[in-house]
Amino acid sequence: MTELNPTAASLLGFLHGGEASGYELVETADLVIGDFWSLTRSQVYRELAALEGRGLVEAGPTGARSRRPYTLTNAGRAAFAAWVAQPPGPETIRYPLLLSIGFGSWIDPGALLGFVAEHRVAHAERLAKYEEMLAEPDMDKYQRATLTFGVHYESAVLAWIDSLPEILGG
Amino acid sequence: MTELNPTAASLLGFLHGGEASGYELVETADLVIGDFWSLTRSQVYRELAALEGRGLVEAGPTGARSRRPYTLTNAGRAAFAAWVAQPPGPETIRYPLLLSIGFGSWIDPGALLGFVAEHRVAHAERLAKYEEMLAEPDMDKYQRATLTFGVHYESAVLAWIDSLPEILGG
DNA sequence: AAGGCCATGTAACAAGTTACATGATTAA
DNA sequence: TTAATCATGTAACTTGTTACATGGCCTT
Numbered sequence: 001m002t003e004l005n006p007t008a009a010s011l012l013g014f015l016h017g018g019e020a021s022g023y024e025l026v027e028t029a030d031l032v033i034g035d036f037w038s039l040t041r042s043q044v045y046r047e048l049a050a051l052e053g054r055g056l057v058e059a060g061p062t063g064a065r066s067r068r069p070y071t072l073t074n075a076g077r078a079a080f081a082a083w084v085a086q087p088p089g090p091e092t093i094r095y096p097l098l099l100s101i102g103f104g105s106w107i108d109p110g111a112l113l114g115f116v117a118e119h120r121v122a123h124a125e126r127l128a129k130y131e132e133m134l135a136e137p138d139m140d141k142y143q144r145a146t147l148t149f150g151v152h153y154e155s156a157v158l159a160w161i162d163s164l165p166e167i168l169g170g
Numbered sequence: 171m172t173e174l175n176p177t178a179a180s181l182l183g184f185l186h187g188g189e190a191s192g193y194e195l196v197e198t199a200d201l202v203i204g205d206f207w208s209l210t211r212s213q214v215y216r217e218l219a220a221l222e223g224r225g226l227v228e229a230g231p232t233g234a235r236s237r238r239p240y241t242l243t244n245a246g247r248a249a250f251a252a253w254v255a256q257p258p259g260p261e262t263i264r265y266p267l268l269l270s271i272g273f274g275s276w277i278d279p280g281a282l283l284g285f286v287a288e289h290r291v292a293h294a295e296r297l298a299k300y301e302e303m304l305a306e307p308d309m310d311k312y313q314r315a316t317l318t319f320g321v322h323y324e325s326a327v328l329a330w331i332d333s334l335p336e337i338l339g340g
Numbered sequence: 341a342a343g344g345c346c347a348t349g350t351a352a353c354a355a356g357t358t359a360c361a362t363g364a365t366t367a368a
Numbered sequence: 369t370t371a372a373t374c375a376t377g378t379a380a381c382t383t384g385t386t387a388c389a390t391g392g393c394c395t396t
Contacts, residue, residue, distance in 0.1 A: 005355075006266055013273050023376050033272055036265040043356060045377065065364050065376050084276045087285050088266035090292065095206040096176055096258035098319060102203055103183045104312040106254045115257050122260065142274040145337045149268060149330050156326035160319050167315045175383080193348050213384060215349065235348050235392050346393075356383070365374075 004083045007039050008047040012072060012080040015057060019069040022048050032143075035126075035150060051076065104168070113165070120161045127154035174253045177209050178217040182226060182242060182250040189230065189239040192218050202313075205296075205320060221246065274338070282338070290331045297324035 004012070014020065014028050022045045029039055048070055051057045056076035060069040072080075097119050104112050130150040133139075139147075174182070184190065184198050192215045199209055218240055221227045226246035230239040242250075267289050274282050300320040303309075309317075 006264075006269055007355080010269060010273075013276070021376075033269060036263050036268040038262050038264065038356085040357060041376090042358085042378080046355085065374090066362085067376065081276065084270065084273050085278075085281065087288065088270045090289075091263065091265040091267065092208050093206050093261060093263050093323075094176075094208065095261040095319075097261065098206040098316050099176055099180060099203060100254065100258045101312055101315050103180075103254050104315070105310075106183070106251065108255075111255065118257065119260075140275075141338055142271055145271050145274070145334055146268050148333060148337060149265075149327075152326040152330040152333075153263075153323070156322040157319075160322040163318060163322075164315055167318060168311055177383085191348075208384085210385060211348090212350080212386085216383085235346090236390085237348065342396090344393105344395090346391105348390085348392095350387105350389075352385100352387085354383100354385070356381105358381080359379090361378075362376085363374105364376095365372100367372080368370090 004079055005047075006037065006088075007043060008051055009080060009083040010037065010039075011044065011047055011051065012056060012076050012083075015070060015072045015076070016080070019060065019071045021067045021069055023067070025070075033146075036146065101168075109168070112168070116161055116164055120158065123154050123157045123161070127151065127158065130154065174249055175217075176207065176258075177213060178221055179250060179253040180207065180209075181214065181217055181221065182246050182253075185227060185240060185242045185246070186250070189241045191237045191239055193237070195240075203316075206316065271334075271338075279338070283335070286331055286334055290328065293324050293327045293331070297321065297328065300324065 010029060010033060011025055014025055014032075020028070022041070025048070026039070026041050026044050029037075029044070048057065052059055052070070054075075055073055056079050057070045058073055060071065062068050097115060100107065100112065100115055127150075130147050134144065134147050134151065180199060180203060181195055184195055184202075187198075190198070192211070195218070196209070196211050196214050199207075199214070218227065222229055222240070224245075225243060226249050227240045228243055230241065232238050267285060270277065270282065270285055297320075300317050304314065304317050304321065
């Protein structure tokens with residue numbers, strides 16, 4: 001039994017909440033883990049097909065708009081349980097802005113600072129979003145933990161951005 | 171002329187420093203951008219082949235151990251210049267530990283904190299490494315800027331980790 | 341001169357992205 | 369009742385990963 005990849009495992013995780021179509025799973029995943037685990041529609045459909053092939057999920061009868069509702073099987077529940085018990089791997093970050101800065105000597109200084117400024121806006125917005133969400137008092141402590149990561153991360157990025165003029169300016 | 175992807179563009183960037191084999195480029199890239207732009211050997215060879223096909227690099231005569239030294243062409247230099255002038259895209263993060271925490275209600279609490287603790291060690295080490303590197307007085311300001319990101323990032327992760335017992339413990 | 345290591349590269353596969361297709365709903 | 373929109377999915381392509389192959393180099 002080949003290992004589950006984190007994307008497939010997450011789908012199994014979400015299916016614990018009851019049946020869902022691929023489309024709905026994408027929505028849920030985007031909302032719940034999308035900020036630290038990117039995935040796309042096509043991926044989800046492919047994983048669901050693979051999971052069905054392995055007997056970890058079952059598709060119910062096709063409904064309107066060719067909606068195919070998936071449910072967990074017992075094997076799927078077991079596979080998920082085995083997966084969550086494993087230690088998670090290291091994170092990967094791919095940060096194009098850092099490439100721009102790393103190759104900054106080939107860029108017009110004004111343009112470079114412009115890139116950074118534009119970038120800053122998006123981070124400030126996400127930080128605000130996370131803080132707003134955290135204000136919600138009755139929230140699952142696990143989601144609170146992941147949101148708190150978001151706050152720390154975005155704050156760090158903003159602090160770093162604000163330190164750049166001093167580093168690059170001189 | 172299709173766009174360059176950031177990996178290919180980075181290779182062109184490094185080739186400004188003179189000829190290099192694929193192997194050497196992997197080493198350089200790992201060292202210089204590896205912490206925020208992961209890439210693998212196979213990718214590099216594939217990109218080099220593609221770049222050669224587009225006339226952006228040229229392979230010199232094959233040497234010992236079938237080493238193939240690549241050099242930039244003028245077209246390559248131009249393509250790189252065009253690429254660095256573009257605004258960089260958003261970063262992507264994939265953080266398996268956050269998945270574990272998000273699905274934390276299915277994990278034994280002790281095991282979860284164990285995962286976190288193990289993770290913490292790696293981050294503390296990287297933070298120390300970055301700080302040590304920054305102590306070097308005569309360093310390119312662009313590298314200093316990217317290293318400073320590393321310091322902010324790792325510090326944020328550590329602070330977040332240290333806040334977890336309070337969030338999850340209660 | 342034999343054994344192990346290291347530099348170099350390739351091939352096969354898995355995961356991720358982009359662009360497209362289609363048939364319900366809903367709103368004008 | 370037609371047009372717009374939305375839910376749903378597929379196909380083609382690009383990127384990323386893992387595992388393997390090979391032959392020069394160094395050490396004893």
